[in-house]
Amino acid sequence: MTDTTRPPIRTFKPRRRPLTPERQALFDRLAPELCVDEHGDPFDPVAVFGRRAPLLLDVGIGFGDALTEMAAAEPQHDLIGCDVHTPGVASTLARIETMGLTNVRLLHGDALVFAQRLAPGSLSGIRIFFPDPWPKARHRHRRMASEANVDRFARLLEPGGVLHLATDIADYAVHAERVCAGHPELVGGVIDRPDWRPVTRYERKGLAAGRDIVDLLYRRVT
Ligand SMILES: C[S@@+](CC[C@H](N)C(=O)[O-])C[C@H]1O[C@@H](n2cnc3c(N)ncnc32)[C@H](O)[C@@H]1O
Numbered sequence: 253m254t255d256t257t258r259p260p261i262r263t264f265k266p267r268r269r270p271l272t273p274e275r276q277a278l279f280d281r282l283a284p285e286l287c288v289d290e291h292g293d294p295f296d297p298v299a300v301f302g303r304r305a306p307l308l309l310d311v312g313i314g315f316g317d318a319l320t321e322m323a324a325a326e327p328q329h330d331l332i333g334c335d336v337h338t339p340g341v342a343s344t345l346a347r348i349e350t351m352g353l354t355n356v357r358l359l360h361g362d363a364l365v366f367a368q369r370l371a372p373g374s375l376s377g378i379r380i381f382f383p384d385p386w387p388k389a390r391h392r393h394r395r396m397a398s399e400a401n402v403d404r405f406a407r408l409l410e411p412g413g414v415l416h417l418a419t420d421i422a423d424y425a426v427h428a429e430r431v432c433a434g435h436p437e438l439v440g441g442v443i444d445r446p447d448w449r450p451v452t453r454y455e456r457k458g459l460a461a462g463r464d465i466v467d468l469l470y471r472r473v474t
Pocket residue numbers: 262263264311312313314315334335336337340361362363364381382383384385396452453454455
């Protein structure tokens with residue numbers, strides 16, 4: 253079993269792009285209300301959302317199109333969308349406000365660090381749609397679907413909770429399938445693309461380039 257108490261390996265490339273003054277003002281206005289902290293006490297969903305509802309983690313939201321679409325379509329769920337990319341988080345904040353969503357919060361930071369605030373078994377689902385591919389062999393250890401990270405995610409799922417990963421990178425799909433299949437508490441595999449999953453921005457690029465999309469879905473079976 254992986255030692256998940258070790259600090260997570262960075263799965264993203266830091267990109268420092270300043271916001272326009274207008275976007276910065278929007279960020280400063282909305283983040284205190286809609287963002288959760290990367291570090292802190294154990295996460296209390298009832299204090300944050302004002303109710304107890306099945307909790308979903310969306311890891312790597314990009315510009316948040318799919319996250320906000322899912323939050324609107326699934327009012328019975330509370331969602332936390334995570335990304336380190338500031339312009340993407342700012343766009344998502346704007347969309348949350350425009351759409352009047354009350355069941356979504358954002359983590360502007362490393363999802364794997366924030367995950368340390370979550371209680372084991374506290375999530376009903378984890379969605380990882382089009383994680384960074386890290387195609388070079390020497391960077392493979394940075395993939396989100398590493399053994400250590402899949403083990404971290406599995407521990408956060410309630411029994412019956414679902415880990416759903418989608419990718420347009422054939423080699424990533426094979427790698428993720430092998431890692432998930434090797435986890436003693438996950439059962440599942442490749443599924444047909446579910447109709448409810450919004451087409452994400454990165455997925456659209458993959459489709460335009462003629463790549464096949466693979467959806468992998470695993471349930472925690474403890
Ligand atoms: C290829 S993009 C896909 C975005 C979106 N899911 C889509 O399909 O359009 C992957 C995203 O994951 C984010 N990311 C990678 N590692 C992360 C981490 N540890 N915590 C939060 N976000 C992360 C990146 O910043 C990037 O925005």
